[in-house]
Amino acid sequence: MNVFYKMSYRVGFHPWEDLAHHKPFADALMGLFEREERGKEPPYGKALDLGCGQATWGVPLARRGWQVTGVDNVPKAVARAQEHIREAGVDIRAVVGDVTHDLESAVGSGYDLVVDTGTFHGLNPEQRLAMGREVTAITSRNATLILDCFAPRNRGPLPRGCTRGDVEEAFPDWVITDVVDADTDPDPVAKAFKFSEVFYRLSRAPQPADR
Numbered sequence: 534m535n536v537f538y539k540m541s542y543r544v545g546f547h548p549w550e551d552l553a554h555h556k557p558f559a560d561a562l563m564g565l566f567e568r569e570e571r572g573k574e575p576p577y578g579k580a581l582d583l584g585c586g587q588a589t590w591g592v593p594l595a596r597r598g599w600q601v602t603g604v605d606n607v608p609k610a611v612a613r614a615q616e617h618i619r620e621a622g623v624d625i626r627a628v629v630g631d632v633t634h635d636l637e638s639a640v641g642s643g644y645d646l647v648v649d650t651g652t653f654h655g656l657n658p659e660q661r662l663a664m665g666r667e668v669t670a671i672t673s674r675n676a677t678l679i680l681d682c683f684a685p686r687n688r689g690p691l692p693r694g695c696t697r698g699d700v701e702e703a704f705p706d707w708v709i710t711d712v713v714d715a716d717t718d719p720d721p722v723a724k725a726f727k728f729s730e731v732f733y734r735l736s737r738a739p740q741p742a743d744r
């Protein structure tokens with residue numbers, strides 16, 4: 534997938550960023566953010582926009598009152614994020630780093646919220662396990678993780694997607710508390726490729742009601 538993303542950013546092909554303007558998807562994700570903020574006052578804590586691309590979702594997170602870091606292993610993506618952050622006038626640190634290797638050196642630790650819109654489901658099985666270990670190492674003990682994933686299917690160069698079992702295997706110290714339909718009104722491309730996208734919400738310290 535790394536070659537795919539490098540090429541995508543080089544030629545300016547990044548359709549995943551359009552989801553910021555696709556209300557059914559954006560509303561579902563904002564609803565999940567809102568859940569983490571309920572009953573609290575900003576600043577809400579440290580959030581990691583993982584595989585951030587241009588920080589499509591890091592920017593709204595920062596606007597909501599999270600202290601955001603974005604990380605991506607494609608330098609061109611991080612350069613785009615830095616430009617987007619400057620234009621948006623928000624305070625976000627965007628760095629180059631690999632979510633499967635030595636993530637802590639790139640982003641530090643103590644994260645309360647990790648948001649991944651589209652990275653995990655494109656990794657191979659070994660990389661997924663590595664990402665699980667790396668994310669667990671940089672999060673606080675009551676952290677929340679939101680993973681946006683396609684249903685599993687061969688889509689050529691596009692992400693292969695993953696099952697609930699794949700998520701559970703990569704994050705054995707976490708509990709899936711919710712599976713939320715990510716796109717209640719898919720566009721024609723999403724329909725053609727049968728993305729069937731969901732958000733998995735995982736907690737490291739689930740409440741009794743979550744189980």
Ligand SMILES: C[S@@+](CC[C@H](N)C(=O)[O-])C[C@H]1O[C@@H](n2cnc3c(N)ncnc32)[C@H](O)[C@@H]1O
Nearest residue numbers: 538584585586589605606607631632650651652
């Ligand atoms: C589908 S894009 C989503 C980008 C962004 N989250 C968004 O929603 O606009 C997936 C992103 O994950 C990044 N990525 C893939 N593998 C990665 C890895 N091992 N470490 C860090 N970033 C990675 C890609 O470079 C790409 O920017």
